[in-house]
Amino acid sequence: MSQRExxxxxxxxxxxxxxxxxxxxEDAERPDAARIxxxxxxxxxxxxxxxxxxxxxxxxxxxxx
Numbered sequence: 334m335s336q337r338e339x340x341x342x343x344x345x346x347x348x349x350x351x352x353x354x355x356x357x358x359e360d361a362e363r364p365d366a367a368r369i370x371x372x373x374x375x376x377x378x379x380x381x382x383x384x385x386x387x388x389x390x391x392x393x394x395x396x397x398x
Contacts, residue, residue, distance in 0.1 A: 337388065344384045351377050 334342075354374050361367040 337391070340384050340388055344381060347377050347381050347384070351381075 351374055354370050354377070358367055358370045358374070361370060
């Protein structure tokens with residue numbers, strides 16, 4: 334598996350986890366549980382951002398016309 338494929342798979346897993354967390358957040362009744370979910374979601378989003386930035390950095394520069 335290439336590094337790009339690995340990054341894309343990791344990104345997919347993180348997005349799936351975010352989706353699951355969103356559902357849990359909708360169902361959360363206790364503020365402390367919601368806070369933990371939100372904190373975890375923010376960490377997942379930061380990981381997604383780093384993965385996307387890494388993918389973008391490995392893309393060839395656009396051609397200048």
